[in-house]
Amino acid sequence: MEKRGKFDYILLETTGLADPGNLAPLFWVDDGLGSTIYLDGIVTLVDAKNIMRCLSEPTPSETQTDGTEHAHGPHLSTAHLQISHADVIVINKADLVSEAELDQVKARISSINALAKIHVTEHSKVPALEGVLLDLHAYDKVDADSIDFASKGHSHLDPAISTMTLTLPPLSPAQLEKLDTFLRNILWTRFFISHPEAEGVSVESAGSRPEIHRTKGRLVMQEGGVKLLQGVREVFEFIDAADVGASNDSSSPDRANGKIVFIGRNLVPAALQKSLEDAVLT
Numbered sequence: 468m469e470k471r472g473k474f475d476y477i478l479l480e481t482t483g484l485a486d487p488g489n490l491a492p493l494f495w496v497d498d499g500l501g502s503t504i505y506l507d508g509i510v511t512l513v514d515a516k517n518i519m520r521c522l523s524e525p526t527p528s529e530t531q532t533d534g535t536e537h538a539h540g541p542h543l544s545t546a547h548l549q550i551s552h553a554d555v556i557v558i559n560k561a562d563l564v565s566e567a568e569l570d571q572v573k574a575r576i577s578s579i580n581a582l583a584k585i586h587v588t589e590h591s592k593v594p595a596l597e598g599v600l601l602d603l604h605a606y607d608k609v610d611a612d613s614i615d616f617a618s619k620g621h622s623h624l625d626p627a628i629s630t631m632t633l634t635l636p637p638l639s640p641a642q643l644e645k646l647d648t649f650l651r652n653i654l655w656t657r658f659f660i661s662h663p664e665a666e667g668v669s670v671e672s673a674g675s676r677p678e679i680h681r682t683k684g685r686l687v688m689q690e691g692g693v694k695l696l697q698g699v700r701e702v703f704e705f706i707d708a709a710d711v712g713a714s715n716d717s718s719s720p721d722r723a724n725g726k727i728v729f730i731g732r733n734l735v736p737a738a739l740q741k742s743l744e745d746a747v748l749t
């Protein structure tokens with residue numbers, strides 16, 4: 468890329484087969500590295516007419532070489548991967564489906580990714596570029612409203628991927644360290660979480676480990692202040708809310724405790740919550 472001056476934006480259009488989870492960590496670089504390129508956000512364009520069918524097509528890796536599908540776990544399609552990593556989802560071709568079908572599409576997409584902002588369009592006409600498709604700052608800000616929205620409890624319409632929220636009381640610095648270790652364990656080594664009493668389901672007995680695609684959180688500190696948590700696949704960081712000009716306001720009851728939102732596969736909320744509390748609060 469030999470060009471004098473700077474680019475305003477680089478728009479990378481991946482093919483229909485791309486998994487953004489492989490690309491995002493490469494571009495989401497540390498400020499300390501002084502890179503002039505940063506990842507602004509991932510936009511996924513969904514075709515309202517075809518998305519339900521796409522969500523039922525397994526990715527090539529889900530299908531074994533003999534053509535049979537993996538024995539356990541619901542199918543994960545490329546569409547699931549593209550929706551689960553998205554910061555913005557544009558549902559296009561809305562004119563080609565009925566209102567009821569559109570509602571079903573929206574509900575299914577929100578059940579996979581409750582953090583993403585959804586725009587419904589015809590001929591992909593969005594109201595503006597700034598703030599809708601560009602200048603999203605999806606990786607350097609954590610919007611408390613979107614965390615609150617994601618934690619409101621959405622239906623689990625999609626068997627393959629879901630959004631779930633964990634809560635934590637205000638943390639001491641030592642507990643934040645423990646949370647860091649917990650996240651490294653779950654995101655890097657994907658340890659089994661096995662609490663058979665939790666919801667009567669053991670993740671281990673299901674033969675599957677949690678696979679987390681996206682992590683966002685807002686953590687309230689005992690000594691005051693708020694830490695924000697950002698993650699994509701195994702890469703994550705804590706950011707001081709004050710450093711990014713985000714609200715530190717924890718006065719509303721909804722924001723008095725910390726919240727961590729995970730989007731991923733094989734997530735058993737009660738088991739994860741217990742495991743988090745055992746790791747951080749004891």
Ligand SMILES: Nc1nc2c(ncn2[C@@H]2O[C@H](COP(=O)(O)OP(=O)(O)OP(=O)(O)O)[C@@H](O)[C@H]2O)c(=O)[nH]1
Binds near residue numbers: 561563591
């Ligand atoms: N009715 C209707 N047609 C649309 C809309 N958006 C795009 N089209 C038409 O759909 C046809 C295919 O366009 P797209 O689906 O955008 O094709 P594409 O994204 O370039 O194709 P792929 O990259 O292969 O997915 C074209 O004739 C478009 O004019 C829409 O909102 N409503």
